Amino acid sequence: MSAAQEETFVAPAGREPAAPAAAAPPRKWWRRKGVTSAISTASVIVVLAAWQLCASQGVVDEKLTSSPWGVVQAARFLIGNGQLGPDVASSAKLFGVGLGLAIAIGAIGGVLIGWWRLVAAVFEPWIAILYSMPLIALLPLILVWFGISFSAEVVMVVLISVFPVLVSVITGTRNVDQELVRLARSFCGSELAVIRTVLFPSLIPYFVSGVRLAIGSALVGVVVSEYFLGNSGIGGLIVTAGENLQSGEVFVGITILALSAIVMTSLLRRAERHISQWRNG
Amino acid sequence: MSANVSLTSVGKTFAPGTRPVLDNINLEIHPGETVTVIGPSGSGKSTLLNCIAGMEPYSGAIAIDGEPVRKPRRSVAMVFQAPHLLPWRTTVGNISYGMQLQGSLAKDAQRERVEDLLDLVKLRPARGRYPAQLSGGMQQRVNIARALAVRPSVLLMDEPFGALDAISKEHLQAELQGIVSGQQLTVLFITHDISEAVFLGDRVVVLSSDPGRIAAELRIEQPRPRPLEWKRSAEFQEFYSFLWKELQQA
Numbered sequence: 001m002s003a004a005q006e007e008t009f010v011a012p013a014g015r016e017p018a019a020p021a022a023a024a025p026p027r028k029w030w031r032r033k034g035v036t037s038a039i040s041t042a043s044v045i046v047v048l049a050a051w052q053l054c055a056s057q058g059v060v061d062e063k064l065t066s067s068p069w070g071v072v073q074a075a076r077f078l079i080g081n082g083q084l085g086p087d088v089a090s091s092a093k094l095f096g097v098g099l100g101l102a103i104a105i106g107a108i109g110g111v112l113i114g115w116w117r118l119v120a121a122v123f124e125p126w127i128a129i130l131y132s133m134p135l136i137a138l139l140p141l142i143l144v145w146f147g148i149s150f151s152a153e154v155v156m157v158v159l160i161s162v163f164p165v166l167v168s169v170i171t172g173t174r175n176v177d178q179e180l181v182r183l184a185r186s187f188c189g190s191e192l193a194v195i196r197t198v199l200f201p202s203l204i205p206y207f208v209s210g211v212r213l214a215i216g217s218a219l220v221g222v223v224v225s226e227y228f229l230g231n232s233g234i235g236g237l238i239v240t241a242g243e244n245l246q247s248g249e250v251f252v253g254i255t256i257l258a259l260s261a262i263v264m265t266s267l268l269r270r271a272e273r274h275i276s277q278w279r280n281g
Numbered sequence: 282m283s284a285n286v287s288l289t290s291v292g293k294t295f296a297p298g299t300r301p302v303l304d305n306i307n308l309e310i311h312p313g314e315t316v317t318v319i320g321p322s323g324s325g326k327s328t329l330l331n332c333i334a335g336m337e338p339y340s341g342a343i344a345i346d347g348e349p350v351r352k353p354r355r356s357v358a359m360v361f362q363a364p365h366l367l368p369w370r371t372t373v374g375n376i377s378y379g380m381q382l383q384g385s386l387a388k389d390a391q392r393e394r395v396e397d398l399l400d401l402v403k404l405r406p407a408r409g410r411y412p413a414q415l416s417g418g419m420q421q422r423v424n425i426a427r428a429l430a431v432r433p434s435v436l437l438m439d440e441p442f443g444a445l446d447a448i449s450k451e452h453l454q455a456e457l458q459g460i461v462s463g464q465q466l467t468v469l470f471i472t473h474d475i476s477e478a479v480f481l482g483d484r485v486v487v488l489s490s491d492p493g494r495i496a497a498e499l500r501i502e503q504p505r506p507r508p509l510e511w512k513r514s515a516e517f518q519e520f521y522s523f524l525w526k527e528l529q530q531a
Contacts, residue, residue, distance in 0.1 A: 189382040278411040
């Protein structure tokens with residue numbers, strides 16, 4: 001044994017040798033948080049700059065592709081002529097009502113179906129049928145049943161966005177820790193008390209991941225229903241601008257949708273982190 | 282007040298046509314007595330506990346203070362093998378959980394009870410911590426405090442120290458005597474550890490396996506609190522050897 005090796009084994013009696021400070025290998029420079037954020041930002045800037053450059057140098061036809069500056073101009077024009085505000089408000093209303101209903105139906109339905117086998121037996125075949133089919137195929141029927149109306153648009157948004165919440169909550173309900181349920185019952189907890197004190201808190205991660213998926217689906221639902229059922233809101237703006245070859249205005253609509261999705265999912269992630277502080281051991 | 286637990290010809294079969302897990306168990310546990318039950322794996326120790334807790338159907342008769350047991354009762358509390366703490370509740374939230382479910386105490390009284398128990402199980406410094414931030418021994422103390430919080434007259438403990446290291450286990454065994462002594466409790470303690478059974482029990486019941494039947498009983502006439510050093514005495518070793526032989530034959 002070399003002197004160096006011997007030194008490694010000699011520790012003062014009763015004391016653990018101190019763990020080396022650099023026990024974990026140092027992170028590679030490109031894995032550090034600041035660096036990855038900078039790379040992500042640079043990636044967006046580079047693509048936007050390249051797009052702008054290609055459009056201004058005539059590499060691509062600006063009429064068809066627009067350009068970042070063209071999008072800004074289009075946004076200023078739409079704000080100036082008073083069109084964007086009402087369009088955003090109309091889509092936000094449809095999105096809010098549709099997603100709100102989808103979350104309520106998905107959460108309540110998910111708990112009922114996941115908790116009681118009899119309810120599951122009634123509804124699961126329908127969930128399997130509807131979840132596996134392209135729901136846009138129902139659009140003509142919705143048009144016939146509800147006409148061109150806000151209700152029709154809401155029905156479409158709900159149909160498209162309810163399943164991620166529903167399926168996620170069903171899975172969460174079935175995966176609830178049965179030992180915790182037994183514990184609650186051993187304290188004479190009623191069915192309702194077990195659901196409230198054990199099931200609901202366990203469902204939070206499932207519920208949040210369902211809602212996160214539902215946000216994306218609801219945005220799709222909003223655009224689809226506005227395209228086909230109302231020709232209003234951001235969806236209507238996109239389709240009309242596309243027909244008139246106003247690519248800048250199309251991108252304004254797309255940007256608003258993308259930013260809304262990003263903001264909402266990141267707010268949701270924050271809320272979940274706040275609620276689930278107990279997970280940090 | 283501690284209660285009398287009486288089992289008469291208790292049997293349990295999980296599926297028709299299969300061998301019974303428990304067969305003809307007759308046992309009388311007197312008020313304030315601590316009975317420990319040992320037996321090989323598969324002898325139905327936990328099943329017996331679940332039947333007394335009213336969590337499993339059974340044949341025969343189980344009565345607590347003369348009242349038949351068919352479903353969970355407020356006067357009976359269980360301490361499970363794993364702590365089963367609610368991960369989203371702090372120590373205080375977990376200790377008060379049973380009380381909240383039973384709703385038998387006003388909120389102020391619940392708070393007072395939790396404060397007393399925090400001192401009893403020595404968890405005051407960890408009162409605001411979540412289970413993920415507690416050691417195995419601390420989690421088990423929360424588990425015990427949660428059961429005691431509802432002021433049960435019967436405490437059913439299912440190998441509560443089984444998953445702990447030897448030192449934590451000995452400490453908790455010693456502490457448990459102090460915790461239980463002031464509570465006027467009848468205790469049924471399941472374990473597979475002979476030494477634990479002797480140290481904690483006023484009486485040790487040996488269950489045989491396949492099916493679980495009472496193979497032997499041993500009264501331990503040793504005053505409480507029993508110091509841990511007693512485990513090293515000749516008397517303790519004698520009890521240990523007797524039970525070891527009984528278990529070999531069980």
